[in-house]
Amino acid sequence: MTKKQMIALFITMIITSALVSAATVASGIWYLNKSTQASSSATGALLDLSSLPFMSQEAPKSETPSFHPLEKVVLTIKGKKQSHFVMLELAIETRNAEGIKDIDNYMPVVKNSLLKLFSDKTFDELQKHGSIESLQTELKQTLLLAFEETDIVHDIDDVLLTKYVVQ
Incomplete structure (x- = not known):
């Protein structure tokens, strides 16, 4: 393999790794949000105690003040x-x-x-x-x-x- 081919292969591996990581994180967040909506209130309370803000559900805001x-x-x-x-x-x-x-x-x-x-x-x-x-x-x-x-x-x-x- 030439030096150019090695660099191209290395860059391709980095891009592929970044895309797979991003997809994994996004699907994990989606799954956690979906499962929190369908799970019992005990699980929802457990997630509300979590320090991860994306895992807790916000209270719905009303249109009228x-x-x-x-x-x-x-x-x-x-x-x-x-x-x-x-x-x-x-x-x-x-x-x-x-x-x-x-x-x-x-x-x-x-x-x-x-x-x-x-x-x-x-x-x-x-x-x-x-x-x-x-x-x-x-x-x-x-x-x-x-x-x-x-x-x-x-x-x-x-x-x-x-x-x-x-x-």
């Missing part, structure tokens, strides 16, 4: 001469209500993150025109960051400000 109200939060902000109070009521918009059913257990995390957000805010800053839109964006980013380590973050579509009072 649902809203989950959070507890009222009252915070203190700085003013020029005195302290002021901010009362917030928030609602979480989701298309997977089952995914955020335990969000009320995380209210200390929510309150802590809101306290940190409002610690740098002033009364004048919150009274400016257009501050509600920017505040709502900041609230969403703050809560998504607070839930970053949990599975709840994947089910939060939006954070709505349902009541906002500054005194």
Whole structure:
């Protein structure tokens, strides 16, 4: 065999090996997904505990959003001469209500993150025109960051400000 033939044979073997490996992985994933759909709930629960994300099934998302109200939060902000109070009521918009059913257990995390957000805010800053839109964006980013380590973050579509009072 010549050197060119050896190189061509080697390249052909590598390509064939890559194709066979890819086909094996793809068919394994397909088989596992098919068998999980047909298997009992015990097997599904076992796969849900797996650390492989492609093996677990996601909860079906609804087309219409649902809203989950959070507890009222009252915070203190700085003013020029005195302290002021901010009362917030928030609602979480989701298309997977089952995914955020335990969000009320995380209210200390929510309150802590809101306290940190409002610690740098002033009364004048919150009274400016257009501050509600920017505040709502900041609230969403703050809560998504607070839930970053949990599975709840994947089910939060939006954070709505349902009541906002500054005194």
